[in-house]
Each structure stands twice: as C-alpha cells, then as structure tokens.
Amino acid sequence: MDDAGIGWIAAIIIGGFAGWFASNFMKSDTGIFMNIILGIIGAAVASFLFGLLGVSFGGWLGYLVAGFIGACILIGLGRAIRR
Template sequence: MEDTQIGWIAAIIIGGVAGWIASSVMKSDTGIFLNIVLGIIGAAIASFLFSFLGVSFGGWLGYLVAGIVGACILIWGVRAVRS
C-alpha cells in the first residue's frame, strides 16, 4: 500500500469500492465494513502476488484493480474453507 502513493482516506474509500465490486462479482452478501476490509486487504495481497509476476500497479486506479482482484481471491478462499 505504501507503493501506491495514496492517502489513508483514499485507501479506505477505494477499498470500499473495490470490496463492493468484488462482492457483486462473486455474489456474496457482505456489509459495508467487510467490503472495506476485503478491498484493502485484497489490494495488499494482490499487489504482493502481482509483484512475483513483475506487474506493478500505481495510483488509485491500480489500487482499485488490485483491490478487486485480491478481494475476489479472498472471497473465493473463504468459500473454499467453509465448504
């Protein structure tokens, strides 16, 4: 998250949007707080995974894309563990 050069308030807002989009794509019923958490943690996880592939995202748009991908991975992982 430090590499994206966005502030904490922007990270919360973008994380919430990313979590909301991911929950819509994955058809999960989560609340606003969990959407924010999924988006922020998902962005951190996706950025870490993409760094192994040599892909780097910058700015708020990159943070949003990484958040959506990461949140989808988190939702999928939780569903896999619960089943």
C-alpha cells in the same frame, strides 16, 4: 499502500469500492465494513502476488484493480474453506 501513492482515507474509500465491486461480482453478501476490509487486504494480497510476477499497479486506478482482484481471491478462499 504507500507504494501506490495514496493516503489512508483514500485507501479506505477505494478499498470500499473494490470490496463492493468484488462482492457484487462474486455474488457474496457482505456488509460495508467487510467490503472495506476485503478491498484493502485484497489490494495488499494482489499487489504481493503480482509483484512476484513482475507486474505493479500504481495510483488510484491500480489500487482499485488490485483491490478488486485480491478481494475476489479472498472471497473465493473463504468459500473454499467454509465447504
């Protein structure tokens, strides 16, 4: 998060939006708290995975995109594990 240049409060807000977007996109029924967690952890996961590929996201928009992609990955993994 520090690499993206945003603070903790902004990370929570952006993570919430990213998790909410991913939840709607993946047709998952999660609450607001889980959306925030999915967005924040998803951003960390996606930043790590894209870092391995040499792609980096910066700023608020980059954090939102990374959070969305990472949250979608986490929702998909959760569904695969539950089956």
